[in-house]
Amino acid sequence: MKIKLLLALGLAALTTSLVQAQNIPLDAAVRTGKLPNGFTYYIRHNVEPKNRVVFYLANKVGSVLEADDQRGLAHFMEHMSFNGTAHFPKNELVNYLQKAGVRFGADINAYTGFDETVYQLPLPSDPEIVKNGLEIMHDWAHGATLETAEIDKERGVVLEEKRLGKGAADRMRTKYFPLILNNSRYASRVPIGTEEVLKNFKPEVIRRFYGDWYRPNLQALIVVGDVDVDQMEKTIKAKFADLKNPANARPRTKYTVPLTGKNQFIAVTDPEMTSTSAQVMIKQPELPLHTDAEYRTSIVRALYNDMLGGRYAELARQADPPYLNGGASIGGFLGGLDAYTISVTAKPGELEKGFKAAWRENDRAKRFGFTATELARAKAGYQNQLESALREKSKTPSSSYVSEYLQYFLHGTAAPGIDYEYKLVSSQLPGITLEELNTLAKTATKTTDRDILLLAPEKDKASLPAEAVFNKWIKEVEAENITAFKDEVSNESLLKKEPVAGTIISQSKDEKLGVTTLMLSNGIKVLLKPTDFKNDEVSFTAFAPGGTSLYSDAEYQSASAANIIPSYGAGNYNTTALSKYLSGKQMSVQLSIGERTQNINGGAVNKDLEGALQLMYAYVTEPRKDSVLFRGMITRSKAGLANRQNDPNSVFQDTISATLGNHSVRRTGPSVAKLDQVNLDRAYAIFKERFANLSGFTFVFVGSIDTVAIKPLLAKYIASLPVNGKTEPAKDLNINIPAGKIEKMVYKGTEQKATVNLVFSGPFDYNFENKLKMDALKETLQIRMLERLREDEGGVYSPGVRMATAKLPQGRFSTTITFGCSPQNVDKLIASALDEVEKIKTTGPSQLNVDKFKAETQRSIELALKTNGFWAGYLGGQLLNNENLHQIDDYIKQVNAITPADIKDAADKYLTGKNFIKLVLLPEAGK
Template sequence: MHLKQLLYLSLLGFSPVLAHNSFATGNTEIVWTKQSADTTALPLDQSVRYGKLANGLTYYIRKNSEPQERVFMYLVNKVGSILENEQQRGLAHFLEHMAFNGTTHYPNNALVDYLQKNGISFGADINAYTSFNETVYQLQLPSNDSELVNNGFQILQDWAQGISLDHSEIDKERGVILEEKRAGKSLGERIQDKTLPVALNQSLYAERIPIGTENVIQHFPYQEIESFYKNWYRPNLQAIIVVGDIDVDKTEQQLKKQYSTLKNPAKPTVRPDYKIPLKGKNQFLVVTDPEITSTSIDISIKYPEKKLKSADDFKQSVIKALFNDMMANRYNPIFRIANPPFLGGGTSLSSFMGGLDVFQIQINAKPGRLKEGFDAVWREIFRAKQHGFTTAELQRAKDSYLNQMENIHQEKDKISSSQYVDEYIQHFLHGTASPGIDREIELINTIMPTIALQDIQQVLIQNLKDTDRDITVLAPEGEKAQLPNEATFLKWISDLSKEKTAPYAEQSNDQSLLRSKAQSGTIIKEEKDETLGTTTLTLSNNIKVILKPTNFQNNQISFQGFSYGGTSLYADQDFQSANNATNFIGASGLGNYTADQFEKAFAGRTASAAPFITETAQGISGLSNNKDLELALEMMYGYFTEPRLDTAVVAGILANAKDNLKDRDKNGDVVFQDSLMAILSGNNIRRTGLTIEKINQINPQRAFEIYKERFSNASGYNFTFVGSFDIEKIKPLIATYIGGLPSTGDQTPRFRNLDINIPAGKIEKKLALSKEDKAMVYLILSGNYDYNTANNIALQAFREVLEIRLLERLREEEGGVYSPSIQMDYDKIPDGRYTISVGFSCAVANADKLAQYSLEEIEKLKNEGPSEDNLNKFKTNDKLSYETAIKTNDFWSNYLYSNLYNGDDMHRIFKRSALRDKLNQTDIKNIAKQFISDKNVIKIVQLPETIK
């Protein structure tokens, strides 16, 4: 993970996402000593064109060809909910919505319609968000379409100062935003409502949650939002960011011409810089709720933020990242004992908000073991404070950090434009240094040798203070009377601080990973497919390997291997053991190493391999960089030949699983999801929710036996490798580690068809389970399906045009939902089936009506087909999406695997464009009529408990 990504983790999910830099800067050398620190601001990368217009607008322009022929265009406003007055609570967010409901050049809903016709997907390519301090708008466009790019500049200008704010559109949007607010009602929101005022020290931030208040959303006068827009949307608070496959000089010329016309108010209001004040005192809060299922403690120690601007700030951020890594590794062994003292726990240093950083300590306690869990977490903190860390711990953390940064550095010409945009957003909003990956590597190589054990320990000493500390306890309603008070918690801390802890100790292991070396096989056949760009190897043990070298990444190789079988081959009484087998093996270590020893021995390496067992298959997936591919393959080989079962670790997993189920039935959302799965599976025990009875069915030794049965014979396996490898160099590794896998002949049977399908017919259930005044509606249509490429793309088109119509009908026309979700699945194995599901939240009174409207739209598509405009929106978007997707390793890895699994034609991808382009309205109507039956409809509605 990149250093700034580590730095900007957040307590409450308000963290910005920062990018991997790829910049070149000056050659100034910094030499660190114990006595000196460089506080000079790091210069901005010279590869980004940066400037300000006379009106104060800031701009960033960068040429970047990942993805090719695409450009990312953003408007960033230093304007968020914190700037609202009491009569405007929620209007910063409301204004963001209105940007899509009419502008100077795109009245009403013309903007979204225009972009969709050009293949731009709402949500993925065109979107926006509003937070406390900023509102950000985004466009992703084809850079080779000059007219569309020019219009993109116009759209950003309209957003900056040309939002129409038509009164009728405002009134229509009130219902949409109220539904967005309703959709967020949950246990999480109830907890947030009680905890945020404490976390935010009762500051203005606690009163300016971006979604706003229901009263303001329903009743605000038009002039309030007009005033907010005119007052705050102004060039001296705005930035334009353009990154992509562009000409920087031409883009700068156009940007200057386009945005120099933006005006600031004659007497602009000074934009306050709101902070969360530190009060020097502690706060204690207990929150209980009927739906909370376990007791947890959050201790947050707040202190002024340390911005990342100078070289010394950079060094301090690296030290904090190392500290977080080392503390996390102190807790990992505790999770792996037979009876862990807690369900979860740990510490971290991170950025918060409002000018604060935070040192956070968290404990998720087991039932009846609150003090024991608290002591276990806090004891490790004091152990580190008293004795510090070990040389081995620091070296592992350094190795891991350096390895991550080197991986990023090797991919510097493959970094996505979106990541650069994120980097510049933080530079504009917060002044966060953006020196570039080359400069960062230079800095890291200079400072890393100077970081000593006392630097890490000092982080803990400085941040573990006893002021500005919040203790928040979350617990089930029924445990309120038994919870300790603040004085008791403070005594626990005091008692532990007096305890003499032993220094941290660990067992080292310098053995080879595996007890036996791979018994190399041979390559007996090699076939090249020039069209697909693949080479297929047949090995002496009857395994086939498809190799597809790519240049999409410089330092990434992924592989997958599978054969048929899976849990379907086992009886119901063995299902839970079979279903958990790979979890137990993966947590137990490998070969000569326990899980803890493995983590320590191979820190600083980029190699992973993980076994899996699904219902119809078993196999291995893995990932590595170039230099660690052999280690990843050795791990893969070990999971076939030398798996381990650590009974203590497995006992801990099972104990935690049981404890996690306590009070599960008190959470209405969980019960609803369990009920949904039971209905959709015909109450099959392999699909229904987890219970104590099911956990008790798990036999670890039987799970180990099943695992070995599924992996003892690799004959008939198919493997795929995609990434940055040379075929001739990888072939010896393939012959050794895959060719050496055990093979005893063909595996039979392939798998069993368990015939677990969604029930046919019409089913309607209303479940009064929610604690909130809202309804959750699910419509599920399913049935038999003829799986083939032509049908698949037609069904995809059906899903897309249905989504467009439901957004138009349920959101824009009815104002009844915020964002309906339409999911579609189709399968070939174990047999041809399709499922289409529609889900949305809404007012209880509207649930049946909106469900009926959804079914009406499905029937209209069946009887009339889609409009030509909507079908063309699908075609254009699909074309653009595929142009980008096929230039990624993930796409090809999944494509090759799925084709092998389904037995499909590997060349079907070359038919896709023609099949898509010739789709017509009749084709969509016919695919719907052929498979989508109104006789197989399941309607399930979650209602408040008071509604029967």
Template sequence: MRFIKPIALTFLLPTLYCTTPSTAATSLRAEARAILAQDTVSWNQKLPFDNEVLTGKLKNGFTYYIRRNVEPEKRVTMYLANKVGSILETDDQLGLAHFLEHMNFNGLKHFPKNELVNYLQKAGVRFGSDLNAYTGFDETVYQLPIPSDDPELLKNGLQVMRDWAQDALLADDEIDKERGIVMQEMRGGRGVGQRLQDQYFPIVLNGSRYSKRLPIGTEKIITTFKPETIRKFHQDWYRPDLQSIIIVGDIDVKDMEARVKALFSDLKAPAKKLERTRYNVDLLNKNQFIAITDPELPYTVAQIMIKSKEEKTVTVKDYRKQLLISAFNSIVADRFSEIMQQADAPFMQAGGSISGFIAGLDVFSLMVVPKPNQLEVGFKKMMTEFERIQKFGFTQSELDRAIISMNKSNETAYIEKSKKKSDSYVGRYLNNFLKDDAALSNDDSYKITKQLLPTLTLKEVNALISKYYTDLNRDIIIMGPEKDKATLPAEQTVNNWIKEVESQNLTAYEDKVSKLPLLSKEPVKGSVVSNKELKEINVKELTLSNGVKVILKPTNFKNDEIRISAFSPGGSSLYPDADYYSASNAAGLVDASGVGQLNNVELQKYLTGKNIGITPYISERYEGIYGSSDKEGLKNAFELIYGYFTEPRLDQDVYQSIIARSVGSLENRDSDPSNVFSDKVKETLYGDNIRRKNATADLVKTIDKDRAFQIYKERFADASDFTFTIVGSFTEEEIKPYLENYLAALPNLGRKESYKDLGIVEPAQGKRVVVHKGKEDKASVQLAYYGDYTYSESENINMEALESILTIKLLERLREAESGVYSVGASANYGKLPRQRYSFGIGFGTAPDKVDVLIKSAVDEVSKIKKSGPVKEDIDKFVIEQKRQLELQLKENGFWVSYLSGSYQNQEDVTEILRKLDDLSKVSVESVKAVADKYLKEDRMFEFILLPDAK
């Protein structure tokens, strides 16, 4: 487990950036000056459009973007964008933009009823993860990634896009069936977040039309609208002048353009065309305040939103301003990251950022999640930092680090441009069509960013706080647990807090950068003593002089990416229950403390501008390292690995901060229905076993700093039984010096260790367990089977087939036929060590009064497969999906590092992956039937059901 429970916030903090000494910034400026002298751009110049995409507009107003990109090969991604969302709905159409999105999967001119999903599944396209769509306030977007090496499939894929554009059948019976599905989606989305949003949305959206047009709609409209109403919405708004197709992939661009022209030129606009009004959220030029509570909210959140008019990015000067804002946000994130390292930080999370918001607005959003009963002090601490920034600004060294990080990101993106995935281009063209945003080419983005970064000045970045941190158009939202309702502050109280902060005598931030090297001493070099070549999969297995085993797989899947994973048997299983929380959290505490001579704050500054992430871990059966680097950062990456073995640290302030924040985030965890449900499930399966219980405040308090550090050092005291897997863009000659200088220098005690089989298994007899918790009228169901397993390649692939095929049948039955769920699926898990065990689950959400009938339906689908096996068509769907996924996986560094490391852990033949296609061809009706009958035993099935509070 991880001891810090993630905090789900209404508004997210910006991504944290690394920082670095200012000397590199000086070099960057010199380099950029040379570039600027050769090839400058005018700040007033309009940003150039991407010259690598073919774009055009048909006579009927339909727009297209077509780009060739061969990553991945033999694939194409198609999107249909519509400038049509819930904002266009009339009062009797609430929710119908989203409902229409659903209907485009339930009957098209060339794919009646559910034939669309069925046809694409036969081509290996997964419903939900590949084939999907979304509806927002202002747009509805459909996506279809498909193979491009099948001419018939490519032709039909385009036909799907054409049908989506205007040829939904909208049959009465299909509409009525879909009502229940949309209601289940609405029901599933209800909860504490939605209830709070219902209250604060009218404020943050200034009472605008947007606050009255949530895409999900209303229950009354969804359940009662007449089919003519949605047909009218379709006729009015699904028209070519509001539509665009985006096609990126391994295709012939000119051929694709001809196909688009042939297919989409006959799209018709309605005889009477309604005006597509562009709605905005107007500024009210006043401040607003709301304090709200909910019984299921486990912590207090305070949010300040300062709204301003959006400034579009049209010219180079506008783009430069966005770079200034990015630098500002990155420095703020670093400041708050540093504060959170302090033992007495009064909040669990805090920060702020400037960003785009909605409908013509930008927002400066400040947020704090205080520790329990510390709202005032946490709020003031958060505000104090922004006051400090306003009074003193940032330091030049902070800006230098931000610029270096941004430059590194720019360089990395440019290096990887030839390996860029097709999906990553879609957003660029979507935003250009939907929002008129700039769409820069890879080369222009790199060049302009490279030229502009060195021109950013500290004065300009500091000026942003005055521009966005104002006392007008400010919304303050306080959200807390219902039990704290009486103590939540009033508006005047919060205003007084702000005035008190403004009147403080503050001192400027001091940017402390360590001049010490990461390691206190250089490693003593070792050597490679043997190697073994596995030519079939281009892998080498090396043994180092200290016993460390290294698995190398050089690839060309990325231009500059290296993945690293290492493991050693042991883990927390070797320690008694009393030490479990100290053992399982030891690596996390060490990771948060820095390494060698640098604490975590100093380390992040040291690593500025480097694409490096190295993390130690201790799991139940293993300890190890995982991470990644580029070639430039390899020396530092191996320094970190060496440091985590030989010079770990666990700082007192970090320990106190993490424990306090973790305890605070868990204090009211029982107010969340999902936590109560999960606790009961684990209690049923594992009793009071501390190693399977969810984290609680009391359990976190059992973490002993000294014991955790002692355990960590014990686990990493001996590298002789470690296996390192390294995959990516390197050659053996390039990586070998790091193996000898760092990995071969790791300590060698010659221990012979293994993990301990703790004997923790689920009961052999299933049972029904019902939990009542929650305000919303919704239910959650988990059906689960557990038991001993016969681990083999054949058994594994048939279990995966059972998972995939049963998911198809459950969707067809529970969703499409019975309209009882929005989503449902099966999941299979199996393992070889420490003993061969499996679990198989079925999960869905629904209405409380549908629970029993849907469980009966799900079990009936299981029984059908056990009795007669699956239909051959569903096996074919599974096989083609697996083949198509395998094609992609075999060209991913992440897949190979995971596969190779897992194979060595399980002591399996690493070349088995080459026989995967043969294994797939052996999956049959009989083989799937056999595993279903063997493992899905009726008496083993647990029924876990979460229902709302009894009334």
């Protein structure tokens, strides 16, 4: 007996050993451990960004664990973690973090899903702040006070968050979720919960949920940043050891969506739905990502999705595209399942045509498979993405590591680190065969566990097919004589004509900014700012005055449509050929025409920088015109507008744009009549006019620039660009937010929800100092709106304040206060918002809120200054506005000099109420 038992144990150990040998190891650079109480931790030192640390508290606790009387309380509990904990009573947690420069919502945040609740906290790595950060994490783990008064205050906020989600999508989801989730527990446990529970639950019900599930054996702390790993581990062990599991802990059931083997069908309509769509979801067991073999399978899936996506993109580029959107892919679903989904958004009245086209493309791949050239492109793209990540290994942001370890803890998803992944992909990718992809294409569309979901406007209900009819469409396509896909690849060079290189005629250096300015032989100016923020990233932007302002209102639609010209390809490559040429390359280029400028934006890794500049040169000098694609675009655009008026938000946004734009044709919403005004020949001519002469253009390059290697490229591709010495300044169209007091009420939609926009506007004395004061006004006003409308009155979920200031064509400003709420609370909340505006005008903001603005601004700029995106935007913006490039030098000094009196004066000067527009969206029943 004893021998048999030992033998059995030995075999079990051997089996376990073999399984573990196949498992992908966790990244060795992360320190991980588990305390005796089951609390797990992951710690990694990382200095991107420097002097920062990111804390995440992950809980394997979500809405799926709620009892019937707790529906919505997993999410409600997330809210309560910010409303009173052991060391931060009431709202003191948010208050403390704001003083430390952490913004509520933008930085400090949390989310609740079906299976997890996750809290995030990025902090400066100052020792005292880190110490308090760990205190916050400990409180979040099991230190919420859950005071009855605070619970009751938060009900309104959560109900308003639920109200924001109401509408056609929510109403339709309620109908089809039980079917596609096979009547599993997930179908009745949407995280936002039910109104009945949220309004009426007793405090002891949420305390019961908290006591049952917020426990150390379901929790993990993830810490990545500029910290001492050894010291952090000691602190975590000491601090979190006191967390206790309940004496009789409830088992954490792992819920799933069962596979039934059945096929299902449902058609759902709604009056506010704007389009008709069809989805065929074929469910299957989830692909875990634990072993090398599973990782290899995930690569095969990614290649499959990439190749099939390319085919659907080609299908959309027809003169008469068969649908608005279509595609197919395999990916994650829910409850332990993945799904292969074929979807289509149909043109009005053309569901059969659109769906058959989508299914036909899927069936084509199933019958004939893919081509060798398609697979080669997909492999190259996959490999290049990974090589790029490997090059950026030392610049990987802490947030990326946190995301990996979060998925590792919650789902066991492998997180081996980029070195391991690169070796694995390099060894596996070459051996992936066309036969494997073709086998997947054949097996993906299995005939069981297939759900068909139709969503449509209510008015189209009678025309929707029954299940038998829809299945007949599938059979008809599968009986067709379909031909194999032909992958047409161009062997021509991109450019029809090579550029004749110019020269660099002068060079100067601003040592303080680290910016080198080059003057080229054709008069174009180039600024270079080498940085070490990324190991292999170069971004560039270019601009010149002009834009659509130079064209009359009668030509505006064509001038605006000129932005589509680059989508037709360039040089020798049409759109399809160019798409295949770019596949696998790490580069992008966009040319655009704005209202006051024409612009070039792009970026690349260093090895593809010449390719990006060559493509830019092709767009400028050899643009293409494609009447087939143009007709297809117009057809799709018109079809997309057919039911636009069904959507309350679209109607409201069109009203806002028209009102604030003083009803200029350049500001009113889209329409079929406007599309009819677009002339392809004129659009093409306008594009060429704006880019045929690059006199007055300035280029800014930022990133990992090799200043020696880049100069020949600048001479060849930028100094050769066409110029004639003439520049055209942009025209002042005088389209300003109208003066005076205006009120617009829009009645649209059936849900009891309202949206409010309050707009102050007028002339603005633009300078650097005044702009900063307006930024301070915006932020202090935002803080008060959050405190008053959300925390004090519980009437809104997420109030917002936007501030826009402009120097050109006129010094102007606009301040917009926005929020969603119950229709019956509109007048009350508007009064409260305007009361806060009056308070800031008469007494100014509190010193505390000014200090919060300064702390947030300082922390934000510290991070921004270490990004290529910031410098490209800053340098370009300063040059465009003819402002001093050195304004940034005194930015923090100027911010710190701002006083409550400065903000009061700005509010008093600009928020007078003389130019005030009130726009409100209300349900139709409110008329």
